[in-house]
Amino acid sequence: MSDWFMVTLAGKDRPGIVAQVTGALYEAGCNLGETSMMRLGGNFGVLLMAQTDKGAAELEAALRPVADELGLSLHLEPVDPQLHRHPEPDVCITVHGADRAGIVAQVTRAAADAGLNILDLESDIGGTEDEPVYVLHIEGTAAGGVDALRQALEPLQAGGIKVEVRPIDTLIG
Amino acid sequence: MPVLKILTYPDERLRQVSAPVERFDERLLERIADLEETRLDGPAAVGIAAPQVGWFERVVIVDVSGRKNTPNHGRLVLVNPEIVDWEGYVVGREGCLSVPDYTGNVIRAERIRLQAQDPDGRHREFDMEGFEARAVQHELDHLDGLLFLDRLVSRRRDLFRRKTYR
Numbered sequence: 161m162s163d164w165f166m167v168t169l170a171g172k173d174r175p176g177i178v179a180q181v182t183g184a185l186y187e188a189g190c191n192l193g194e195t196s197m198m199r200l201g202g203n204f205g206v207l208l209m210a211q212t213d214k215g216a217a218e219l220e221a222a223l224r225p226v227a228d229e230l231g232l233s234l235h236l237e238p239v240d241p242q243l244h245r246h247p248e249p250d251v252c253i254t255v256h257g258a259d260r261a262g263i264v265a266q267v268t269r270a271a272a273d274a275g276l277n278i279l280d281l282e283s284d285i286g287g288t289e290d291e292p293v294y295v296l297h298i299e300g301t302a303a304g305g306v307d308a309l310r311q312a313l314e315p316l317q318a319g320g321i322k323v324e325v326r327p328i329d330t331l332i333g
Numbered sequence: 334m335p336v337l338k339i340l341t342y343p344d345e346r347l348r349q350v351s352a353p354v355e356r357f358d359e360r361l362l363e364r365i366a367d368l369e370e371t372r373l374d375g376p377a378a379v380g381i382a383a384p385q386v387g388w389f390e391r392v393v394i395v396d397v398s399g400r401k402n403t404p405n406h407g408r409l410v411l412v413n414p415e416i417v418d419w420e421g422y423v424v425g426r427e428g429c430l431s432v433p434d435y436t437g438n439v440i441r442a443e444r445i446r447l448q449a450q451d452p453d454g455r456h457r458e459f460d461m462e463g464f465e466a467r468a469v470q471h472e473l474d475h476l477d478g479l480l481f482l483d484r485l486v487s488r489r490r491d492l493f494r495r496k497t498y499r
């Protein structure tokens with residue numbers, strides 16, 4: 161029986177987090193599925209799929225010492241892996257402007273109502289502390305079409321932000 | 334006419350450099366017909382290269398004419414193709430019949446000038462841009478044993494980059 165888990169680790173960033181976490185999994189005989197790991201502000205977040213034949217307790221036992229040593233929170237969630245079934249994004253949305261409360265909520269609400277299913281989202285704050293610049297990048301599938309999505313998001317520009325909706329034309333060859 | 338089996342990564346044969354076509358004969362036309370039938374059998378491929386079906390000669394087919402708002406030269410069978418000039422670059426998303434269930438961003442020249450022979454051996458020259466130019470560059474890579482995986486750039490960052498001119 162092969163069991164898949166979604167593993168999350170988060171905490172203050174420091175050198176070696178990725179190497180130590182993936183090293184511990186490798187030594188415990190676990191396989192990695194898809195992963196996403198990144199620095200957010202001064203922190204580091206790890207979201208990974210791990211497969212083990214030995215159950216949740218063994219997986220936790222392999223990771224707990226590393227998490228404790230690195231000062232990271234650790235959470236395990238059993239999941240259905242569904243690997244090798246990537247939905248292809250057909251639209252990408254970029255939003256940027258002066259930082260403003262609720263910008264992500266407004267954009268994603270309007271987009272969801274227009275049929276967007278989000279596959280990937282990242283948002284970042286650039287600029288300075290006095291003049292922060294907000295950048296949001298979303299990829300997804302537009303069930304209601306790209307034009308409908310563009311129309312739904314256009315009114316948000318009135319608030320001084322720039323919204324761009326572009327199709328992703330994936331070339332298969 | 335049979336649909337041929339597509340080689341998939343990491344099959345080492347996809348890595349070899351294909352040889353120029355020297356004989357323009359009936360056999361070449363038959364093999365091109367099989368290649369085209371194989372392209373059309375799969376999932377919406379706008380191009381296919383001979384080495385993807387284990388035929389290691391410099392032949393590709395590109396056809397982006399089915400896409401709306403896409404400048405194109407119709408269905409092109411390109412024998413011994415060569416890009417002789419490049420201009421600009423642009424990031425776009427690519428996948429490959431030989432790499433199932435993965436797509437990634439790749440930087441390609443935005444405009445190219447292409448020289449090739451047609452299936453009868455006549456020399457042709459094309460100026461192309463955009464999606465068609467991208468498809469040709471993707472297919473020509475196959476003739477040199479390269480895959481779009483060899484040219485990946487970050488999925489998350491690089492789509493921000495817009496058209497850039499020298």
Ligand SMILES: [Zn+2]
Binds near residue numbers: 429431475
């Ligand atoms: Zn390909």
